[in-house]
Amino acid sequence: MSCSPFDLRDYLFGELAERERRQVELHVRACGGCNEDLERLRVTHATLLALRDEEVPQRIGFVSDKVFEPSPLRRAWQAFWGSGARLGFASAVMLSAALVIFTFFRPAPVAGLAAAPPADTARVEAVVAQRVAGAVEKAVAASEARQAQKSAELLAAAERRYQEQRTADMERVKEAFAYLEKRYNTELVADNRPGGLR
């Protein structure tokens, strides 16, 4: 088999120099084994090419520069918004809002009563701030829990779809093989009958 002066596969793919090619050709003409080998390689090559290229199901194209190349600012925004910093940010926003609201809607001190000493006010504000922060955290946590639940459901649905798809695929494969088996059998019978059939 490997009695050829140069690798037959190199010959097939045009990797040999002119002189080397000629040597191989001369050898193949004389050597039955190598002749058959080369023929088999050619048949393999041709058979492979029987598998045709497919059309692209959907044209690929881009619309405009800005749409598909996001600016650095946009990318940064997207990166931030998807992160855990969002939680802190949300809390901070709500807290500030709460504080602003409290500032403007604090019941006016009753006239005549001296204003509460500044230290007390500060303490009260601190407590309020703490309570607001706690409420905000709870709200965000609840929202995230709902999100997680939704994701789990989507995942389960996707898993089911995947299983259904697999079953359908197996059915199709079974059918394809039933077909092949039948063809094989009828051809075998035909080949074994005296006189053939063609």
Add this chain to the structure above:
Amino acid sequence: MKRATLAIVLVAAAVAALAAVPRVSRAALEAMEISFDKRVRTISADFPFELLGNTRGVYLEGYGAVFTAEVNLSQSTNLSPFQLTIPKEYVAKLHARKLERVPVLKKQMKEAMLAMAASLDGVPANERVVLGVTLFYYTKWEDMSGLPSQIVMQADRQKLVDVQLGRANRSALDTIVHVEEL
């Protein structure tokens, strides 16, 4: 696969049969089997009819000769890892082609029955010739609407012989041969 009608025909006939010496030789039946196989394969050179089940012939004493085969009306492509769905246009084209070919197959089946009646001397004149063809489809994606899954034809041997010998008109074939489609 719906082989109900054919099964009923065979069972009913088997009950009636008490075969002693075979009137119809295996060789004679085999000749007809080969002939029908060849006929199917050569009906069309483009997108050939495909033989998926070799014709099998059996003689039932008191009933007649019964032949069955499985045929694909048209060679086609199929699903593969690289072709996970078949384009709608192809499905429609194949469907149309198969619809066109049902009458073609039926005509060939009738011709075949004439040949069978003529050659199977052992079958008494008052007994039957039956030819049943099951049709193949890729159930997973083919459009099978309006297409039969099985065609069964039967006729009295004598009447077929009459047509074959010219004693009766060919046009009579349609009345002589009883066709059932599932």
Add this chain to the structure above:
Amino acid sequence: MIFRAVEDADLIRKARRGDVEAYNLLISRWEKRVYNYLLRIVGDREEALDLSQDVFLKSYQNLRKLDDPARFASWLFRIAHNEAFSSFRKRRLEKPAPEHPESTGEEAPMAGPAAFPIELSIAVTTALGKLSEDQREAVILKIYQGFKFEEMAEILSCPVSTVKSRLYAALDALKTQLAPLKTRGVT
């Protein structure tokens, strides 16, 4: 290999300067090849389409890095190769490897009876499926995409000798599967 070098170089130059329409035209010339290459590696049409889009997006964003427009083909396929294999690795972790249809244990009915075209493509697909990923890719790049060995070495980032040995090993395996196959001519 059909590579209209002059026109493509022109389109590349325009696209580099931000001409999206020029790039779209370039895509229309290469999308079928890239798509089919990816399709034969990942085996799934939707996935291949998604990856193709990613490949063309990435290549647009990196066009400036292409030194020699004449090497566009191998450069593009290098991106495609990387996209395919990183997605492949990701998918492997999420889903179990798909079973090959031939694992029914029976020898596929190839040796012996003459084959019809449908059976031929099933036979080829099955035979390709039995190769290792590296070998299969070598076959795809050489035989289906028509690249030279040097170009393949660039795409796969490995020496020419490695590429050759993969391809030749694949060919030997395929030869046993596909070459006693008798193809039926039109009668």
